[in-house]
Amino acid sequence: MSELLDWARKENLQPAPITVEIWKKMPEDFCRLVEVVNGEAVRAESPSRPHQKAGRRIADLLETAAEAHISRYNDGCLDVDTDFDVLLWELPRVTIRRPDVALFECAPPDLRPLPASKVKLVVEIVSPGTERIDMADKMAEYALAGIPWYWIVHIADNDVVAIETYVLDHVSSQYRRHLELEHTNGVTDIELPIAIKLDWTRLSGLAR
Secondary structure, X not given: OHHHXXXXXXHHOOOOOOOHHHHHHOOHHHHOOEEEEOOEEEEOOOOOHHHHHHXXXXXXXXXXXXXXXXXXXXXXXXXXXXXOOEEEEOOOOOXXXXXXXXXXXXXXXXXXXXXXXXXXXXXXXXXXXXXXXHHHHHHHXXXXXXXXXXXXXXXXXXXXXXXXXXXXXXXXXXXXXXXXXXOOOOEEEEOOOOXXXXXXXXXXXXXX
């Protein structure tokens, strides 16, 4: 507590809003610890091991689906990644989020932050203390940024127990619920945004 009180000084307040140009010049070690909301740096909470494992396994399932989609339709290139910077908007003040998982159009590795216009699906895994951020703040932001699909993943007892999927209503710029998936002992087939086989056995026993 004393360290926090010692830090709370006016000279330690952010001196000016962060812009994309400033963000690109900041140390990557710092950028990995924060998100930017309306120009202000916001500390990103360190995820638990089950949270990290769920993100990695969901990314694996999405990557398999993306590769199958590309092979079948040959209509472009899709990629999947975890915990990376996505630029939601630049004006009037920049907002950059770090989704747990995202499916997006292929882009050069040096294109950072990735523009939201390239993102097809964002996945956020709910952790204790992040419910309001994931289910209200980020949901509204991703919708305003025009990201077509949003998944909210719930973990309990070391398993992924439910996934809520939302699709963007472009008229209202808000998400509407598409499917609410609950844990089973088998595979759930999802058709949108691409065909995905959700193998629940891969989403059990997350931390060992």
